[in-house]
Amino acid sequence: MNIAVVGAGLAGLAVALGCEQAGHDVTLYEATSDIGGRMKTVSCNNHLLDAGFHVLHTAYPTVQRWIDIDELQSKPMDNCTVTIHPSTGRRRLLGDALRSPRYLLPTLKSVGIRDGLRFFKWRMATSSNDLERAMDTPSPTIVQGLNNRRFRPTTKRVLEPLFTGITLDPSLSERFAFADFTWGAMSHGAMVVPKHGIQAVPKQLFNRLATTTTVLNTAVEEVTATSVRIGEEHHAHDRVVLAVPQHIAAKLLPKTVDGHAPVERLTSTVVFAASRPPFKRARLLLNEEWGTEGHRVLHVHVPTNLHPHPDGLHWIAATLVGEAALQPDEKDVLRELRSWFGPEVDAWGHVNTITVRHALPHIDPNHHARMLPELDVEGILVVGDHRTHPSVQGALASAERALNALNIPLPRRP
Template sequence: MKIAVVGGGLAGLAIALGCEKNGHDVTLFEASTELGGRMKTLREGNHPLDVGFHVLHTAYSTVKDWIDLDALHIKPMDACTMTIAPSTGRRRLLGDALRSPQYLFPTLKSVGVFDGLRFLRWRMRTSARDLERDMDEPTPSIAEGLHQRNFRPSTQRVLRSLFTGITLDPTLSERIAFADFTWGAMSHGKMVMPRDGIAAVPHQLAARLRSTEVRLNTPVEAVTKSNVVVNGQKEVFDRVVLAVPQHVAQRMLPGSVGEHRPNERRTTTVVFVAPEAPFKQARLLLNEEWGENSHRVLHVHLPTNLHPHPDGHHWVVATLVGEDAEEVDVEAVKAELIEWFGASVNQWSLLATTTVRHALPHIDPQHHARTLPEVEIDGILLAGDHRTHPSVQGTLRSAERVLKHLDIPVPRRP
């Protein structure tokens, strides 16, 4: 078959690979100048800098099936999160005591025994063998679900900040089942970062393509079940797969892939070079007071604590989330971080700012991860995280659904 795949992000690449390995004639259309989509890494001074805080979870079953982790030279982040209340300077630690017993007492001190037991129960409820299990049923939103789970208000605040960072949605409208899925992924595997940045993941799939014709810089204007329109010219295919982000799919297939929402789930990072690392661990420092009193920095991490810069530079990445994240005032961010780390922040210099618009899709709480929504609409096959759930696992799962629909096996990784 002649197959067109529109979109060269992780989903499109996985589908192209599966189709070509099964003997099909694949053309991959990508609007931008490079493959990889939202898993994007810049190079600053020849060192990788991810566009947005992005980790890979080793517990994802699809990662095991598709990705050669050894070849990515991954390093794991610590199995804990530090939090800060900038107004008091108080820091707390939340760690996975089952995996790293040294985190037991600091975690109990942070959240108390009862919330410690609630965390344990939550962890025990997750299934290492089937992380997505809870997403097969409709569930309430994360905001509602966290409330129902009776955590103390101070723990709720931490969890709200944590899931705002994971879903990039301050309203926490994503399904609580998605929170359960990520909690399970954190509990049953490691959060790792590839040596060459997160883009190394889709680039690994791209490097395995042999016969696929890749057309970069080629925005597709419209699709039907057998046509792709580029520069006003129709090209004919036996099957067309649309593997573009949700907002583009909404434009191309109006009314079919959910209502359009103006809220974009934006995230911005402000990256500084610091003479000294403000903390040495490979962890997230999460703002418990995010959103209060104009606290705009949601979390800080230092990618160079994990993969050191060859020149010994320390990179401090401050992450902002929300619709106004793009309107970033670097001096205001620095002033906020002085509250966190003291006057040494004055010695930091700006390295870069990055913004992702339409960073993650909106998923209706009624949507089921594995069975709904449909794979095919008007004869067009649909893939991408908006068809399943907003994660690497969801994205690869959406690709597997399309391959299964075409009766194509998932290609074995080398």
């Protein structure tokens, strides 16, 4: 068959690889000048910088099937999260004591014994065999789910920014099942960052393509079951796979598929350089006061703690989400970070600000299945994280589902 894949993000690349290895002729159309979609890394002042805080979860079953993690020369984040309450300077640590017993006492000190037990119960309920199991039953939203678990308000001041960072949704209206899924992934695997940035993950799939024709800088404007239109040109194909983000799929598909209009979730990363880091571990520092007056920075991490800068510089990355992420002013961000780290921030220089629009899809919280039902929309196969859930696992699982529908076996990892 002659197959068109529209979109060279992770899902599109996986479909293309499966199709070409099954002997089909594949044309991969990509609107931008590069492959990888939202798994993007830019070169900046002699070093690589990811567009947004992005990690690869080694526990994702699809990652294990598709990605050679060793080849990525990744390094893991610490098994814990630290929070800061900027007004008082208080910091708290939350760690997985089952994997790192040294985190037991600091975690109990941070959340108390009762919430410590609630965390333990939640941790024990996660399944390493089927991380997505929670998606198959009705789920409340994350806000409701945290209330149902009866965490104390002070503990929620840790969990709310954590899940806001994961879903990039300040309203926490995503399914709680998705929180369960990510909790399971964090519990049963590592969160790693590849040496050459997160884009090395889709690049690994791209580098395995041998016969696929990749057409960059080419935005497809219309799709049918057997054709794509670019400008005035119509290209005929036996099958068309649409692997674009949710808001583009909503425009290209002949009918509404999700029953709701896509909601934009955006994030900005404001990066500064310093001669010494404000902390030395590969951790997220979450803002417990995030969302209150004057607290727009959601979290801070230091990417160079994991993969050092060749010139010995230290990068400090501040993440903002929602409205606060629209054109953030680096001076405002620096002023805010002064209340976190003190006057040492006055010597920091601004390196870059990267804003990712339409960063993650919005999945209806009433939807309860790991996949959204429609794969085939009037003959077009629709893949991407918006057909499943907003993650690397979701994007690859949607690709596997399309390959399955085409009776194509999953490609073997080299």
